[in-house]
Structure formats: C-alpha cells, structure tokens
Amino acid sequence: xxxxxxxxxxxxxxxxxxxxxxxxxxxxxxxxxxxxxxxxxxxxxxxxxxxxxxxxxxxxxxxxxxxxxxxxxxxxxxxxxxxxxxxxxxxxxxxxxxxxxxxxxxxxxxxxxxxxxxxxxxxxxxxxxxxxxxxxxxxxxxxxxxxxxxxxxxxxxxxxxxxxxxxxxxxxxxxxxxxxxxxxxxxxxxxxxxxxxxxxxxxxxxxxxxxxxxxxxxxxxxxxxxxxxxxxxxxxxxxxxxxxxxxxxxxxxxxxxxxxxxxxxxxxxxxxxxxxxxxxxxxxxxxxxxxxxxxxxxxxxxxxxxxxxxxxxxxxxxxxxxxxxxxxxxxxxxxxxxxxxxxxxxxxxxxxxxxxxxxxxxxxxxxxxxxxxxxxxxxxxxxxxxxxxxxxxxxxxxxxxx
Numbered sequence: 484x485x486x487x488x489x490x491x492x493x494x495x496x497x498x499x500x501x502x503x504x505x506x507x508x509x510x511x512x513x514x515x516x517x518x519x520x521x522x523x524x525x526x527x528x529x530x531x532x533x534x535x536x537x538x539x540x541x542x543x544x545x546x547x548x549x550x551x552x553x554x555x556x557x558x559x560x561x562x563x564x565x566x567x568x569x570x571x572x573x574x575x576x577x578x579x580x581x582x583x584x585x586x587x588x589x590x591x592x593x594x595x596x597x598x599x600x601x602x603x604x605x606x607x608x609x610x611x612x613x614x615x616x617x618x619x620x621x622x623x624x625x626x627x628x629x630x631x632x633x634x635x636x637x638x639x640x641x642x643x644x645x646x647x648x649x650x651x652x653x654x655x656x657x658x659x660x661x662x663x664x665x666x667x668x669x670x671x672x673x674x675x676x677x678x679x680x681x682x683x684x685x686x687x688x689x690x691x692x693x694x695x696x697x698x699x700x701x702x703x704x705x706x707x708x709x710x711x712x713x714x715x716x717x718x719x720x721x722x723x724x725x726x727x728x729x730x731x732x733x734x735x736x737x738x739x740x741x742x743x744x745x746x747x748x749x750x751x752x753x754x755x756x757x758x759x760x761x762x763x764x765x766x767x768x769x770x771x772x773x774x775x776x777x778x779x780x781x782x783x784x785x786x787x788x789x790x791x792x793x794x795x796x797x798x799x800x801x802x803x804x805x806x807x808x809x810x811x812x813x814x815x816x817x818x819x820x821x822x823x824x825x826x827x828x829x830x831x832x833x834x835x836x837x838x839x840x841x842x843x844x845x846x847x848x849x850x851x852x853x854x855x856x857x858x859x860x861x862x863x864x865x866x867x868x869x870x871x872x873x874x875x876x877x878x879x880x881x882x883x884x885x
Contacts (some may be wrong), residue, residue, distance in 0.1 A: 484861035491868050492526040495519050517879035518872040525871020529864045536860070537849045551852055552845035559840035563833040571829035573822045580821060586803050586813035593800025632766075633757050641753055642746035646739025653732060662728055663717060670713045677706060 502516035534540045535548040551558065569575065652658050673680070716722045738745040756762060803809060840848065853860075 484858045488861045488864035491865055495522040495526055495868060499523050514879060517875045521875020522868045522872030526868035529867030533860045533864055537853050552849050555845060555848045556841050559837045563837035566836060567833040571825050571832060573826050576821050576825050577818060580818045585817050586810040590800045590803025594797055594804050642739045642749040646736045649736040658732060662725060666713055666716045673709055
C-alpha cells in the first residue's frame with residue numbers, strides 16, 4: 484500500500500509537469516493542471532503527516548516528527564491507563580459478564596465432543612497434558628504429591644472422623660453384614676489352619692493325654708465347638724456373641740470421639756504409618772501407575788477403562804447446558820472470580836503491559852504499530868491525494884466562473 488500511495492503521488496507529479504507544459508495547447512489542460520497541482524500538495528502533506536508519526540521525513544530532524552519513537556514511554560503509560568480504566572476495573576468486568584452465560588456456552592460445547600473445533604481442541608489439550616506429565620521429573624513430582632497428601636492427612640484428626648462414621652454405620656445397621664462377613668472369614672481361616680490348631684493342642688497336652696490318645700479327642704472337641712459357635716453366629720442374627728461384638732463397636736466409636744488416650748493412639752499410628760519408608764515406596768509405585776494411566780488417557784481418551792473421558796465431559800456439558808440453576812451458580816462464581824482477579828491483579832497486569840512496551844526499542848515499537856495500522860494510513864495518503872485534486876478542481880471552477 485505504501486508503494487501504491489507513493490506511485491499515485493509520483494503520477495500526480497508527472498501529470499502536473501505534463502499539464503503545465505501543454506496548458507497553452509488547450510483550455511482543458513488548465514483543469515488537469517489544477518487537479519494535479521492540488522493532488523500533489525495534498526499527497527505530499529499527508530505523506531509528511533503519516534511519515535512524521537513513525538520517523539523523521541527524509542531523515543531531517545524536524546520538530547514534532549518521529550512522534551511514536553520519541554514518546555514510546557508515554558504511549559506505554561497511556562495504553563496501560565486505557566486498559567485499567569476501560570477494561571480491568573471491577574464494575575466494567577461485572578457489567579460485561581452480567582448477561583454472559585459462560586456455563587451455558589461451555590456446556591453446549593462440551594455436550595458435543597464430535598464437533599471439529601472441539602475435537603481439535605481436546606486433542607491438543609490432551610497432547611499438551613501428556614507432554615507436561617512426561618516432561619516432569621516422576622520421582623520429584625510423586626514426592627511433591629505425597630508431601631501434599633501427608634501434610635493434609637497430618638492436619639486431619641482421624642479418630643473423631645472414624646468414630647462418627649462407625650456410630651452412623653451402627654445406627655443404620657450397616658455393620659451387621661460386616662460382622663457376618665468377618666465370622667465367615669474366621670470360619671474359612673479356621674478351616675485352612677485346622678492342622679495348626681491340632682498341632683498346638685497336641686503340644687500343649689501333657690504326656691498322659693498324649694499316651695491315652697485323649698489329646699486328639701480334645702482337639703476334635705475344640706474344633707467342633709468353634710465350628711458350631713461360628714455357624715450359630717452366622718445363622719442367628721440375635722446371637723449373644725453378635726451383641727458382644729456390637730457393644731465393643733459402640734464402645735470403640737465412643738472412645739474414638741471422646742477418649743483422649745484412644746485418640747492419641749490413633750494419631751500416633753497415623754504418624755508412624757505416614758513416616759514409614761515402605762509407605763513412601765508404595766506410594767511412588769502407585770503414583771507412577773497413575774501418571775502412566777493419565778498420559779495414556781490424555782492421548783487416547785476413548786481407550787480408558789470404565790467411562791471414557793469424553794463421555795464424562797459430555798455428561799458434564801449436558802448438565803451445564805440443561806440445568807439453569809447450575810448455570811446461575813457457575814456464572815456467579817465466574818463473575819466473582821473475574822472481578823476478584825481484576826481487583827487483586829489488575830494493576831500488575833497493566834503494569835506488565837506498560838513495562839513490556841517500555842522495554843521495546845524505538846524501532847520495534849515503530850515496526851509493530853506501523854505493521855498494525857500502516858495499511859489504513861496509506862489509504863489516508865491516497866485519499867488525501869485524490870481529495871486534494873478534487874478541491875483543486877473546485878477552486879479552479881470558482882476562478883473560471885466567478
């Protein structure tokens with residue numbers, strides 16, 4: 484566009500010379516001369532004005548030229564103030580977001596994972612997440628995650644929580660199937676270790692019992708009694724042993740909440756467990772498996788076990804799209820978050836803009852601004868040339884007819 488504008492200016496200069504030479508030949512050349520002369524003046528004036536914004540015309544240090552390079556720091560401060568006053572103030576952001584349904588738009592997009600834009604964005608985001616997980620030090624990252632979990636668990640007092648959970652389970656009767664399962668497990672364990680029990684009874688029996696063979700009968704009686712007791716507990720929901728177990732559980736639930744000694748023992752056990760190196764090693768293996776699964780799921784969401792990631796995102800999108808109350812809550816949260824960020828970090832953001840522009844050298848500022856608006860500025864030169872020529876025709880008409 485600069486070449487077009489300059490070419491038009493050169494053409495007007497040539498037309499001016501030709502029309503001035505041929506003016507005596509015919510009166511029409513006087514009109515051409517008036518047009519080209521005024522167009523040349525208008526084009527030169529606009530060339531000077533446009534050039535003076537970015538550099539010194541013809542390299543001459545004329546006052547009030549090269550305006551942008553000489554005032555880039557003031558321009559940076561002005562841009563920052565403009566952003567701060569018109570975009571990053573809490574009232575402006577709140578007003579802009581008041582009628583914007585972010586949750587609905589996000590829900591509509593998530594609900595249709597097959598859209599081309601959505602698919603490309605999901606694939607890009609998945610690949611980025613996979614690369615980030617691969618680039619991070621697995622051992623260091625796992626240690627950081629474990630450290631965060633340890634800190635959170637260290638602040639959490641487990642005993643009262645376990646006590647209340649146990650009390651609730653007992654009140655709802657959810658402990659009874661657990662007791663039945665424990666009794667069955669005890670029966671299977673006894674059956675699997677029956678020879679061990681018999682050997683223990685034989686070794687504990689005295690020589691007379693072993694000589695008479697009564698130790699075998701004692702062992703059979705003990706095992707038969709245990710099997711019978713376990714069977715009765717399983718069959719009879721009101722068995723006294725079940726009652727004793729329930730009383731013990733209720734006492735344990737009360738002690739977990741109200742007994743300082745019990746709470747201290749639970750907390751100490753928790754601290755010992757968290758400090759155990761074997762737990763750290765176990766967690767490192769678990770974390771590596773989680774990381775590998777996340778990388779595979781990020782690169783191929785549909786290959787995940789269970790519900791694929793895409794299906795989960797689609798379900799979330801449908802919930803956001805179809806639930807007006809949820810939309811209101813999320814939009815309110817987004818609005819408050821944006822306003823809070825503007826209040827807290829707005830000054831730092833505009834300061835970053837200002838400092839970035841100030842760090843640019845004069846040539847960089849000039850090239851970037853001229854590249855952004857230079858095309859329109861060259862149109863100003865073209866318009867100035869043509870409009871100047873039209874005004875020249877008008878002035879010549881006044882001279883001729885008045």
